[in-house]
Amino acid sequence: AQKVTQAQTEISVVEKEDVTLDCVYETRDTTYYLFWYKQPPSGELVFLIRRNSFDEQNEISGRYSWNFQKSTSSFNFTITASQVVDSAVYFCALSLMNRDDKIIFGKGTRLHILP
Amino acid sequence: DAGVIQSPRHEVTEMGQEVTLRCKPISGHNSLFWYRQTMMRGLELLIYFNNNVPIDDSGMPEDRFSAKMPNASFSTLKIQPSEPRDSAVYFCASSRYRTSGSGNEQFFGPGTRLTVL
Numbered sequence A: 001a002q003k004v005t006q007a008q009t010e011i012s013v014v015e016k017e018d019v020t021l022d023c024v025y026e027t028r029d030t031t032y033y034l035f036w037y038k039q040p041p042s043g044e045l046v047f048l049i050r051r052n053s054f055d056e057q058n059e060i061s062g063r064y065s066w067n068f069q070k071s072t073s074s075f076n077f078t079i080t081a082s083q084v085v086d087s088a089v090y091f092c093a094l095s096l097m098n099r100d101d102k103i104i105f106g107k108g109t110r111l112h113i114l115p
Numbered sequence B: 001d002a003g004v005i006q007s008p009r010h011e012v013t014e015m016g017q018e019v020t021l022r023c024k025p026i027s028g029h030n031s032l033f034w035y036r037q038t039m040m041r042g043l044e045l046l047i048y049f050n051n052n053v054p055i056d057d058s059g060m061p062e063d064r065f066s067a068k069m070p071n072a073s074f075s076t077l078k079i080q081p082s083e084p085r086d087s088a089v090y091f092c093a094s095s096r097y098r099t100s101g102s103g104n105e106q107f108f109g110p111g112t113r114l115t116v117l
Helices: none
Strands: A003-005 A010-014 A019-021 A024-026 A032-039 A046-052 A059-061 A064-069 A074-079 A088-096 A109-114 B005-007 B010-013 B019-024 B031-038 B042-050 B053-056 B065-071 B074-079 B088-095 B112-116
Touching: A003 A088, A010 A019, A019 A109, A024 A074, A032 A074, A046 A059, A046 A064, A074 A088, B005 B088, B010 B019, B019 B088, B019 B112, B031 B074, B042 B065, B042 B074, B053 B065, B074 B088
Parallel strands: A010 A109, B010 B112
Antiparallel strands: A003 A024, A019 A074, A032 A046, A032 A088, A059 A064, A064 A074, A088 A109, B005 B019, B019 B074, B031 B042, B031 B088, B042 B053, B065 B074, B088 B112
16 A cells, blocks of 8 residues: 655744655555645645656755655655745655556645744 | 636535535646545545546545536535534645546645534
8 A cells, every 4th residue: 555654743943944844655666656735824735846756866946855765765855944934734645657646645744934 | 827716615514414515627637636634634535537537436435425527627525414524624636637647746726614513
């Protein structure tokens, strides 16, 4: 069975600090996709990134970066120089390639950026 | 471009009443997903459709829940009769379907917050 674990339930950091959100996934499939979504206080989930299992290159987008390591089944998300607007719940998720269209979500990490 | 539209945004009802949640996917998207979010269980997939056809409803909690997609631009999730434990935020999401398992990102609506008294 597939599973996504976000061990950090809640994190608080002071603005401008860097913060890393951990994500560990489990699947016996060798081909899959990984996602991160953001859920701000307004409630709507916002897509951030998708990676496929063939591509372990790290991704950087502005202050956001993602570290994908198949060896440890991890797909961690780092926010550099955090800002108050980054406060949200962040979900890591997994879907299986060429199987179906389900996305299995982790329980989420609630991130508080303190001014 | 309009995103996924859900209505109502908030619904308060009494136990035993029928509840109907509505969703309009993004134009051109042909996959539609219904999720439920609670503190205890997180985000759960209830059912999803490809090209208006239900593909997997294994997440539907019980027979009180039903979903339809009569056309490409509209879907409903109905709970009859509703119970207090159905209180949750219900999200609809859509994506562009090509083939199964192509990892298309899903775009979520704002959700419907349901409270059953």
